[in-house]
Amino acid sequence: MSMEQDVSVGGQLPVDRKSSRKFAGTGRPSARVGAALSALLFAAAVTVATWWTLRAVRQAFQANLGGSSALDIILLLVAALGLALFVPAVRSLLASNKTKKHLAENSLIEARIASVSAKDQANHTFGYGFVVIVALLFANFILANDLAVGMTFFYFPLMFESFWLILKAFWVNVYIFVIAEVLVLVWGLVVAIARLLPGDAAKPIRTIATVYTDVFRGMPAIISIYLVGFGIPLTGIPILKDFSPEFYAILALTLTYGAYVAEVYRSGIESIHWSQVAGSRSLGFSHFQTLRYVVVPQAVRRIIPPLLNDFIGLQKDTALVNVIGSLDSFNQAKIVASNNFNLSAVTTVAFLFILITIPQARFVDKLIERDHRRTRAG
Amino acid sequence: MAMIEIRNINKHYGSFQVFKGMSLDVEEHQVVCLIGPSGCGKSTLLRTMNGLEPIHSGEICINGDRITGPGVDVNKLRQSVGIVFQSYNLFPHMTVMENVMLAPMKVLGQSKGEAEETAHRLLKRIRLDHKATEYPDRLSGGQQQRVAIARALAMDPSILLLDEITSALDPELVAEVLNIVRELASDGMTMLLATHEMGFAREVASKVCFLCDGVVHEEGPPKQIFGAPIKERTQVFLKNIVEAGRL
Numbered sequence: 293m294s295m296e297q298d299v300s301v302g303g304q305l306p307v308d309r310k311s312s313r314k315f316a317g318t319g320r321p322s323a324r325v326g327a328a329l330s331a332l333l334f335a336a337a338v339t340v341a342t343w344w345t346l347r348a349v350r351q352a353f354q355a356n357l358g359g360s361s362a363l364d365i366i367l368l369l370v371a372a373l374g375l376a377l378f379v380p381a382v383r384s385l386l387a388s389n390k391t392k393k394h395l396a397e398n399s400l401i402e403a404r405i406a407s408v409s410a411k412d413q414a415n416h417t418f419g420y421g422f423v424v425i426v427a428l429l430f431a432n433f434i435l436a437n438d439l440a441v442g443m444t445f446f447y448f449p450l451m452f453e454s455f456w457l458i459l460k461a462f463w464v465n466v467y468i469f470v471i472a473e474v475l476v477l478v479w480g481l482v483v484a485i486a487r488l489l490p491g492d493a494a495k496p497i498r499t500i501a502t503v504y505t506d507v508f509r510g511m512p513a514i515i516s517i518y519l520v521g522f523g524i525p526l527t528g529i530p531i532l533k534d535f536s537p538e539f540y541a542i543l544a545l546t547l548t549y550g551a552y553v554a555e556v557y558r559s560g561i562e563s564i565h566w567s568q569v570a571g572s573r574s575l576g577f578s579h580f581q582t583l584r585y586v587v588v589p590q591a592v593r594r595i596i597p598p599l600l601n602d603f604i605g606l607q608k609d610t611a612l613v614n615v616i617g618s619l620d621s622f623n624q625a626k627i628v629a630s631n632n633f634n635l636s637a638v639t640t641v642a643f644l645f646i647l648i649t650i651p652q653a654r655f656v657d658k659l660i661e662r663d664h665r666r667t668r669a670g
Numbered sequence: 671m672a673m674i675e676i677r678n679i680n681k682h683y684g685s686f687q688v689f690k691g692m693s694l695d696v697e698e699h700q701v702v703c704l705i706g707p708s709g710c711g712k713s714t715l716l717r718t719m720n721g722l723e724p725i726h727s728g729e730i731c732i733n734g735d736r737i738t739g740p741g742v743d744v745n746k747l748r749q750s751v752g753i754v755f756q757s758y759n760l761f762p763h764m765t766v767m768e769n770v771m772l773a774p775m776k777v778l779g780q781s782k783g784e785a786e787e788t789a790h791r792l793l794k795r796i797r798l799d800h801k802a803t804e805y806p807d808r809l810s811g812g813q814q815q816r817v818a819i820a821r822a823l824a825m826d827p828s829i830l831l832l833d834e835i836t837s838a839l840d841p842e843l844v845a846e847v848l849n850i851v852r853e854l855a856s857d858g859m860t861m862l863l864a865t866h867e868m869g870f871a872r873e874v875a876s877k878v879c880f881l882c883d884g885v886v887h888e889e890g891p892p893k894q895i896f897g898a899p900i901k902e903r904t905q906v907f908l909k910n911i912v913e914a915g916r917l
Contacts, residue, residue: 567755567757567759568759568761570722570759571755571759571760571818572761573722573744573748574720574722574748574752574753574755574822575749575772575773575777575821575822575825576745576746576748576749576773576777576778576825577777578745581776581777585761585772585776586761589763590761590762590763667762667763667805667807668805668807668808
């Protein structure tokens, strides 16, 4: 049969199928002399800059807070640590020399290994050195204008003195966002399910849910807080007009973030493959039972990271409540700042906000990891 | 009167007509194998009988009760017509046990104890009792498909539809799933199978239907369809199957 002539199965290729191209080899490696020397020069330059900056730090401390031997020891340690940059730089140079030696002996494989190592160590020098440079720039910014920047943003005595006052006021922020988050979780799901109702009859409901998300996602949170916080008391509606600014803040933030979170829920629900719905409906589950037992539990697992994003946004936006006169941490810090003509108390607020988000991010990572470990194949 | 009567059904996706007046009868305790080229409507027919796909005209009756068209309570229908899918469609966030127990508890309103008892009995039957607390993703494809069968059986259906249930499986896992189906057949379960496992179809089917061009092109006992098909299209289809080494 003709097939057998065309295709050789498990045997040798016919002569005319043999490639005429020769394997060209992978070439001789470079000795990386340039990279190694640049790394060495770079390490030296960064070291000089570090020492120069540390000297300036020491002078600034002596002029403003008085020097101490403890400070000198710390600065010396930092300077010594800066020398660590020479470790990869010297290693790079040694590897480069080794490459040259192996190349001379014509042992290509060893030469390649040494060459890669020389390049890798040089890159380490540049990578770590870059971080040191960023740190130096920041330090010099703080030192600028006779430490004016440092005194304005990081004046420790004022920070310590006002800390408890700020922390107590921060409780207002925590109170607002914890309650708003719980409400948002429920309200967002309600809106998402309304947007996903099936059938022609539910079209008006879908439309109104869409209009709601469009309006409250599009409106700046600060305007929503302002309108709710000042507007509702002005309307004089019984009961509703008599609540605290915190209540209005919770209401406004729930309305705003409910719109965001509804969209997050919706994307999560829509990301669940239709075969899950088919599997569920085929067993006799209704639309809502399918959502309740099959789709939403899977969707929620998927949307935890974007949900955390929105929650962090909500937490930060609690600082906007100062526009309706709530005495939260930012408002309190502004009072401290104007009394002392120094912004360090506001820096404290910034730190507090950053500080609370970090454990949440780690917690969510752990949560997801645990769920994967439980339900996914190893 | 046959248990399942499919009468002159028509269905199209846009301009593509899947069913062109298809008719088919299935008697109680019969095992009917649907074979035919890709896109001939095997899966669609099964999904139609479970209410997952609507038809445009014609009707399907089960025990004389029309199950297509407006006003049919599909949730109720699905309680007695089970379906198993090619891709298992197990719920990945639940253990094997929870997968099997969920529908009896939430749809049929069984107590937890009742559902547990049924689930254990079924898991024993599919020889996966030891995997009850595992999550589906930790099981092999064959094991997952057996769990999917158990999940459908937990509703105690009177008809079971199997939609190419071994097509996504590695060859060495096919047998463990087919053994379960074989047992169900000998227990007298009424089943419709869309399948590419011709050898298995020849062995268990009471009737084999060759679907082509939107109708049942040829039907008959397996001996006739696989041994001496009358229609030319059937002969060509089976010749290709034999050439591919699948029969």
